[in-house]
Amino acid sequence: MNPIRKLTIATILATFFTAPAFAAQVNWVDWTSSPNQFSASGNLHVGSTLVNVDYSGTGAHSFVQTGSGTNYWTGSAYTNGTVVNAPPASELVALNQGGTVTIHFSEPVLNPFIGLVSWNGNTVDFGTPIHFDSFGSGYWGNGTPTINAAGTGFFGSGEVHGVIGLDGTYSFINFSHTSENWHGFTVGVAGLPSPVPLPAAVWLFGSGIVGIIGLARVKKNREKVTIKDV
Secondary structure, X not given: XXXXXXXXXHHHHHHHHHOOOOOEOOEEOEEEEEEEOOEEXXXXXXXXXXXXXXXXXXXXXXXXXXXXXXXOOOOOOOOOOOEOOOOOOOEEEEXXXXXXXXXXXXXXXXXXXXXXXXXXXXXXXXXXXXXXXXXXXXXXXXXXXXXXXXXXXXXXXEOOOEEEEOOOEEEEEEEEEOXXXXXXXXXEEEEOOOOOOOOHHHHHHHHHHHHHHHHHHHHHHHHHHXXXXX
């Protein structure tokens, strides 16, 4: 084999196996209001689509940032995976009392992400498979998440900062958590589900029915003509 060609193939293979599978530019929520200590609202822009986001909890939160105040989204914890952009500064819901959190989207979203700040000693369960896209150094230091046996939640050892990924299409997300003062989160998505085209088989079936009806009419007309001629 030509040495140059051999080197080229080796370079391509090395690049293929060492490069990340993909890079995700995430659209993070812009939190806009918090009418009480149990809920907040915001929105996110996905291309030309505006998606409204509402959070509610059974336990009171500590505070909600709507674009002002300390930026807690610092450090490498949010961009050492496939996600390439950390949540925007001072956009955060700081949970306090444990309980259940529900996040509603005004329309289905694809593969949502949850950003985390300081989930220390917290036991969390989403009831659906999750994975840590990244974790590491953050505003309050470092911590290590341990995924539970079912793969649906984690326990935070130390100051866990990072990004959780949920695969699939969601209209809402539920998760349970335990009390701690305080542990923050925000939500983002990389995209929306693609419109589902009508299966080709349905079109073929419809075309077949139309064809059968057409042939039946032609045959009927021919029979009428034959009888009249006779």
